[in-house]
Each structure stands twice: as C-alpha cells, then as structure tokens.
Amino acid sequence: MVKRCCWGTCNTDSRYPDRLEGGIVFIPFPKPGRSLEKARRWIRLCGRPLEQLNEEIIKERAKAKHLFVCSKHFVDGVPSERYPDPMPALSHEKITPCRKRPTQRAYTTHTFSAPTCKKRLIDTDMSCTLTQGELVQGPLDSLAEKNIDVSDVENIDPIEDKSFYGVEPLDMLAMAAENKALTENYAKLVLENVNLQQQLSSCIKKKKGKSIIIEKSFGCEKLNSKEYQYYTGFSKDRFEDILKFLVPREGEDIIKWTKAISGSKQLSTKDQLLLVMIKLRQNFDFSHIANLFNLSTQDCSVIFLNWINYMFHRLGSLVIWPHRDHIIEHMPPTFKQDFPNSLVIIDGTEVKIQKPSSLHRQSQCYSDYKSCTTLKGLVGVDPRGSIKEGRKIPKGQSNS
Numbered sequence: 098m099v100k101r102c103c104w105g106t107c108n109t110d111s112r113y114p115d116r117l118e119g120g121i122v123f124i125p126f127p128k129p130g131r132s133l134e135k136a137r138r139w140i141r142l143c144g145r146p147l148e149q150l151n152e153e154i155i156k157e158r159a160k161a162k163h164l165f166v167c168s169k170h171f172v173d174g175v176p177s178e179r180y181p182d183p184m185p186a187l188s189h190e191k192i193t194p195c196r197k198r199p200t201q202r203a204y205t206t207h208t209f210s211a212p213t214c215k216k217r218l219i220d221t222d223m224s225c226t227l228t229q230g231e232l233v234q235g236p237l238d239s240l241a242e243k244n245i246d247v248s249d250v251e252n253i254d255p256i257e258d259k260s261f262y263g264v265e266p267l268d269m270l271a272m273a274a275e276n277k278a279l280t281e282n283y284a285k286l287v288l289e290n291v292n293l294q295q296q297l298s299s300c301i302k303k304k305k306g307k308s309i310i311i312e313k314s315f316g317c318e319k320l321n322s323k324e325y326q327y328y329t330g331f332s333k334d335r336f337e338d339i340l341k342f343l344v345p346r347e348g349e350d351i352i353k354w355t356k357a358i359s360g361s362k363q364l365s366t367k368d369q370l371l372l373v374m375i376k377l378r379q380n381f382d383f384s385h386i387a388n389l390f391n392l393s394t395q396d397c398s399v400i401f402l403n404w405i406n407y408m409f410h411r412l413g414s415l416v417i418w419p420h421r422d423h424i425i426e427h428m429p430p431t432f433k434q435d436f437p438n439s440l441v442i443i444d445g446t447e448v449k450i451q452k453p454s455s456l457h458r459q460s461q462c463y464s465d466y467k468s469c470t471t472l473k474g475l476v477g478v479d480p481r482g483s484i485k486e487g488r489k490i491p492k493g494q495s496n497s
Contacts, residue, residue, distance in 0.1 A: 102167040103150055104143045105186030109167040123165035124176060129156055135182075139166070144186030315389040316368045329374035340370055343411055352403050364390060364400070372397065373404040417485055428480045441485060442478050447471040 100123045102109040109116050111123065127136040129152060140150055143166070155161045172180040325333045344351055344366055351366070364372070372386060383397045390397070424440050425433070432439075452470050453459055462470040477486035 099163055100165045101163055102170075103145060103164050104166050104170045104183055105145070107167060107170065109169070120168075122168045122175070124168065124171070126155055126161065126164040126166065128161075138182055142183050142185045315391075316364075317371050320371075328378060329371065330378045331374070336371075336374070340367060343370065343408065352407055354403070363392065369400055369404060373401055373408070376401055419479075424479055432480045436480075439480065442480070444476060445473055446476050447473045 100111040102123070103126070109121060109123075111117070127139055129136045136155055137152070140152070140155070143150060150164075155164060166183050168174045170183040170186075171177075172184065176182070320328065320333075322333050325331065325336055329336055331339065368390065372390060375381060375386060375389075376383075383394045383401075386392075387394045387397045421440055425437075447464055447467055449467065449469055449471050450462065453462060459470060462472070464471040464473070475486075476484060478484050
C-alpha cells in the first residue's frame with residue numbers, strides 16, 4: 098500500500114526509498130469516526146488546501162487509507178502524551194504542549210470508620226435520638242475481625258469526637274431533613290403519575306372505535322385557482338375534469354391497497370390525486386409533501402406509486418390518434434402546401450440520464466452521438482407538434 102505524507106509541502110513517499118532515510122515512519126491519519134476533533138485538528142495543522150485535505154476526503158476509505166503523517170513532523174518523533182499532534186505547517190500556527198493530567202490525591206482514611214452508623218444517621222428523622230451504644234454497636238463486629246481492641250472504641254464519644262465519622266452533627270441533621278423532603282416530593286410525583294395514567298386510559302376507552310378527525314392544513318379545499326395552476330399545472334376546472342375521468346364514480350375507492358395505509362384513510366381521493374400532481378409538476382421531496390398533507394414519508398411514496406400505476410392503465414386506454422381528415426383540416430398552411438400527404442413525423446430522440454454506477458450499464462447506455470449516457474426513444478408527432486406515439490425507450494447504445 099502506498100503511504101504518502103500529507104503534511105504541508107512534505108513529499109515523503111513510501112515508493113521512493115531515498116526519501117525514507119533516517120528511519121522515517123508513517124503515522125496514520127486519525128479516523129473521524131473514532132476521534133473527530135483530533136482529525137479536524139490534524140487537518141488544520143497540516144496546512145493543506147481545503148480541496149486537497151478535508152473531512153469528506155478522510156471519510157472516504159479509498160482515499161483515507163493513503164493519508165499519513167511522517168515522523169519528521171512530530172516533536173518526539175511519534176505522537177506522545179505531551180505532544181500528540183504534529184507540528185503546524187503554517188507560520189502563524191503555534192504548537193502548545195498537552196496539559197499534564199492532575200495527580201490523584203491520596204485519600205486519608207481514619208483508623209475507625211463506621212459506615213453503618215453513618216447510613217443510619219442519614220436515614221434517621223430529625224426527631225429520632227440515638228444512644229451511644231446504638232452508634233458504636235454497628236462496627237464492633239468488623240473491628241473485632243481486624244484484631245482491634247473494642248475497649249478503645251467504647252471510650253470514644255462519637256458526638257464529641259468529630260474525627261470518628263468525619264461529619265458534623267448539624268450536617269447529619271441537615272442531610273436527614275433533606276432526605277425526608279426528597280422522599281415526600283418523590284411520593285407526590287408518583288401519585289401525580291398514577292393520576293395522569295388513569296386519565297389517559299379513560300380517554301383511550303372513550304375514543305376506542307371512533308375515528309379521530311384531524312384538521313387539514315393543506316388540500317383541495319384550501320387552494321384557489323392560482324394555487325391550482327402553480328401546484329398542478331392545470332386550472333381548477335381542468336383538474337376537476339381529470340378527476341372525473343380517472344374516478345367516474347364520486348367517492349369510489351379505485352385503488353385496492355395491498356396493506357393498511359393510514360394516509361389512504363386520512364386523504365380523500367381528490368387530495369390523493371392532488372398529491373400525485375404536485376409530485377409530477379413540482380417534484381417536491383416526499384418529506385416536504387408529507388409535511389403538507391400531515392402524513393408519513395412512506396405513506397406518500399406508496400400513494401404516489403399506486404396512483405401512477407393506475408393512471409398508466411387508465412390513460413393508456415385513450416385513443417390519441419385523430420382521424421386523418423381532422424389532421425389535414427388543422428394542418429399549418431405552409432406545411433400543407435409542401436407536404437400535403439404527411440400525417441405524422443417520426444424521429445428518434447435521446448434523453449440524457451445520470452451515469453449508472455455499474456460499468457456494464459454504462460457501456461449499454463453510452464451514446465456515441467451525444468457523448469453521454471442516454472435513453473433513446475421513437476416519437477411520432479402530428480404536423481402541429483402534438484405527440485401521438487412514443488415507443489418503449491431502449492438503452493442509448495441500442496440502434497445508435
């Protein structure tokens with residue numbers, strides 16, 4: 098694998114042994130998935146132009162595997178704890194050593210500790226009183242296991258000797274009061290949560306079996322004539338005519354949904370056709386259309402695909418070839434004078450498409466005439482320019 102140094106103007110390359118003199122090693126560039134901040138810091142310190150070294154490049158595996166920084170650009174020869182980053186390639190940058198980690202303090206432990214008694218004091222109410230025997234009784238067993246004279250412990254007054262527990266008596270009372278207040282607040286929150294759950298369950302029982310009506314913020318009823326023209330490309334009357342042709346019976350569910358789609362129930366047939374026309378005319382993203390109609394993106398996609406298939410079969414049944422007498426009657430005068438018997442003009446046309454990722458598909462779709470990937474189709478138009486026939490589109494290289 099080729100290793101190249103991407104620091105400033107350095108030309109260290111593993112393919113040229115003369116550039117590796119002095120025991121130079123290559124340190125791989127930080128992966129942005131593991132340490133994004135470190136990767137950004139190295140990009141800035143390397144000082145390369147943005148088009149040569151940026152986050153997008155180091156995220157691409159094919160390019161990032163060749164990115165390294167040689168050991169010449171590190172203070173200690175390799176990334177160390179004090180200098181983990183390379184030296185800056187630009188003059189205005191300044192290298193600063195990494196701050197040392199703070200030393201951990203040694204904890205001082207008392208000879209006699211009573212964790213059990215401390216816990217009892219925290220959980221005790223302010224009105225409770227503890228005797229000296231109760232305070233000392235907790236740790237006696239543990240002290241006996243450590244071969245400590247119990248008589249020495251009995252002579253200690255835990256209230257007067259503050260070092261025995263490390264906590265002031267007033268602090269103990271304050272912690273007990275705080276614990277009691279937190280317990281009361283927790284009980285109130287639990288009770289409030291139970292009441293809210295009961296209210297929610299009662300609301301669900303009332304609405305069970307009833308359809309919830311959601312107020313529409315967008316639809317055919319909200320649009321005026323100019324908005325119809327903008328969103329669909331048709332006037333309101335022409336849109337109504339198309340709807341009557343596609344749905345002869347008003348209110349009929351013409352599409353048999355293969356799975357339960359909430360969007361088909363929320364939207365009327367007219368609004369579903371509006372959704373399809375908006376996508377065909379404006380080519381909005383499904384996420385934007387979903388926000389307009391208060392649907393999910395998946396429901397919008399399924400509605401659009403089902404309507405397109407239905408419109409293909411419904412509109413495909415139309416006869417778009419008029420009678421020859423009708424064509425001759427509306428033929429332009431100049432065309433009629435030169436070509437009186439020509440009723441249709443047939444020609445092949447090519448539509449440019451995005452280059453496929455597959456090399457096999459690229460070779461199939463590449464057009465020598467257009468010098469790009471295309472789809473070729475046979476189109477027939479009448480003398481006035483109206484399209485009368487369109488054959489199935491093959492790949493661009495076919496019949497070229």
